[in-house]
Amino acid sequence: MTVDEITERCRWARTHNDGHPSEAWSTGEQLAVALVLRDKEHLSATGYTTEQAAERICDEAQLSAFALTGWLNDIRTALDSEHRS
Numbered sequence: 001m002t003v004d005e006i007t008e009r010c011r012w013a014r015t016h017n018d019g020h021p022s023e024a025w026s027t028g029e030q031l032a033v034a035l036v037l038r039d040k041e042h043l044s045a046t047g048y049t050t051e052q053a054a055e056r057i058c059d060e061a062q063l064s065a066f067a068l069t070g071w072l073n074d075i076r077t078a079l080d081s082e083h084r085s
Contacts, residue, residue, distance in 0.1 A: 006029070006033060009022075027046065
């Protein structure tokens with residue numbers, strides 16, 4: 001799971017699925033996209049809290065909690081700059 005992969009998944013979610021991850025994706029991908037897009041509804045539907053989702057993504061992407069914050073913010077910044085263009 002890389003920044004580029006999750007950024008692409010976020011783009012797809014915004015364009016094709018009202019900002020929600022696809023249930024066809026792996027749980028990790030769904031959780032990462034939900035965290036980036038702040039989709040608490042999807043997290044709740046998958047049975048994860050924000051904290052539990054963050055822990056799982058840290059484990060899967062081999063990131064510290066501090067690095068995860070930067071990772072999420074980098075993706076959000078990229079998406080926001082595209083959205084403004």
